Amino acid sequence: MSDTHAHSVAFVRTETLPQLPPPVGERGAVKWMRENLFSTIPNGILTLVALYVIYRFAAFALPWIANGIWNTDSLAECREVLDGTTGACFSVISERWNQLLFGFSYPSELYWRPALAFVLLFFAAAPVMFFDLPRKLLIFTALYPFIAFWLIWGGTILTPLFALVGIVVGYLVYSRYVRDSFAMGFFGGVLAALIFWWLSGYVTAALAPEEPFLEAVQSRDMGGFMLNMILGVVCVSLSLPLGIVLALGRQSSMPIIKWICVIFIEFIRGVPLITLLFVANVVLAYFLPPGTTFDLILRVIIMITMFSSAYIAEVIRGGLAALPKGQYEAADSLGLDYAQAMRLIILPQALKISIPGIVNVAVGLFKDTTLVSVISMFDLVGMIRGPILSSTDWNGVYWELFMAASVLFFVVCYGISQYSQWLERRLATDHR
């Protein structure tokens, strides 16, 4: 082959030329720095200033962290050990770690229960978050709220059991009557569940053993990061469906439904969350019949859920508005009914568009759970501001404690954000 080539073509190079490297200024780190850090004189000055600031910060923070003390019993002892050198007093974190996580009155011998609930949370969330997993795992997800409630609050198993059965009863009634009309099925189901729960209250009271298998813990004993997690997880998972319903309701062609949703959303968005929490704490008690105890955590959950569902509804409305009208028409023209069109065509696309906005609200909500510290609940921030900082041992350890709180929140929020980016990539099918 090369023979014929050599004959027919006048000049053929038989070996490749050696590759010459580009000039020194045009390769590797030098090139990168010249292009990105020192491309012009002002840029060069900015780079130097920034480097100086970073240096000053690191020069202070790194020794402070590296010199940190982890094993003393009070701030005074810390100062003694440090003996004038810079260094953090992280001992407050190691000594009060359990309080930071569980609050100060959750019985310490029962810490394993919320910890187990936390671990199970990952198994419950996995099939929802990673929908390639087998669908059967969703059964555990459905049972999880009841298991977690039982683990954290303890008490008789009849309470979560009847709660679960009540939902099943409601669903059965719903599916029995929904064929006649949706409203009838819906209200029938809700009514049946309420009646069932009301009756089961008496049964529980009569049957509950003196010494339940899991010792009961009162809501007021919940605290620490556990309380933030409970509020965050429950409120996010409730406000998403509620937000979807509100967003669809706002688009409804039925004026009553539309106006109820509009007024709800606009009202809730116009009020600061703190106000709603105060309402939950104080004012709600006036509206309830005297003598009824209405769990404070439940009240707070209702308020935060309402608050964030209004925001999520608006985010989803944006997603719905971004869909071309043709998608609705195509779904209609194939004979899909409203529920099918929404569930199979409209919502999957609208929710996908809304992911960044929903995550934004979810992260914000999770951080806003720290606001409950103002209504004297001892969540992570409440614990720090209250029992820990006011104790004689640890009075004055602000930096270390709030750093610990920031790290805990950051880990969760960054996790949510990373998950949402993965989800967006996973769902990218439009190839535009």
Next chain:
Amino acid sequence: MAETQPSMDTNVDTSQMQVSDEVAITIEGMNKWYGAFHVLRDINLTVNRGERIVICGPSGSGKSTLIRCINALEEHQQGKITVDGTLLSSDLKNIDKIRSEVGMCFQHFNLFPHLTILENCTLAPIWVRKTPKKEAEETAMHFLEKVKIPDQANKYPGQLSGGQQQRVAIARSLCMRPRIMLFDEPTSALDPEMIKEVLDTMIELAEEGMTMLCVTHEMGFARQVANRVIFMDQGQIVEQNEPEEFFNNPKSERTQLFLSQILGH
């Protein structure tokens, strides 16, 4: 064409049977307004089973609105529309039933971008017709083969060319086994070389005897497959005739003007 008016005597049963055997769509005295704007005026139209009708007319004359009224994507304010023997009412069940019998193809395809081609085609049969998934997939592959893109079944709509997408849209409608197909300018968003592949698919469909109503400005297609060409202007049916007559001997002045414009260049 003699018995187009459904008889109103007491013997409803037999007469309706007879009507629905050969008449696919009747529209009687239909009027539609958008707010105060009178879009469709006094439309009377009977489409026999197996008939291929091409609707043309200047932009804004109400062609889209007319065929969208037939499957209730738009509601009309006056008159009666009977599709496949069922009188169109505002009852949702009735509307969904008619929609599942009438296929529709849009100018911009309107495929579902989050579903694969195959899922696009099986969705409605599975959820509306309650067809088992396996069977629905077989049907879908059958029709995808018919529109000559079975090898794209597992791609997403965004990965297909415009012409391919429109053929998928046709296949998606056919999977519901409709008795009537509506087309709203199916080729006007396509490049010339893709127009042909879509028109070929439609011609094939016509040859199999599908009842078709097609809004299009493809006059070659109209000549080749239409039984009747309808010319609309300002919300009215101005003229309707067999294609030969329609193109060679347009009666009204407006039709002549329209044809000279559209065929002129």
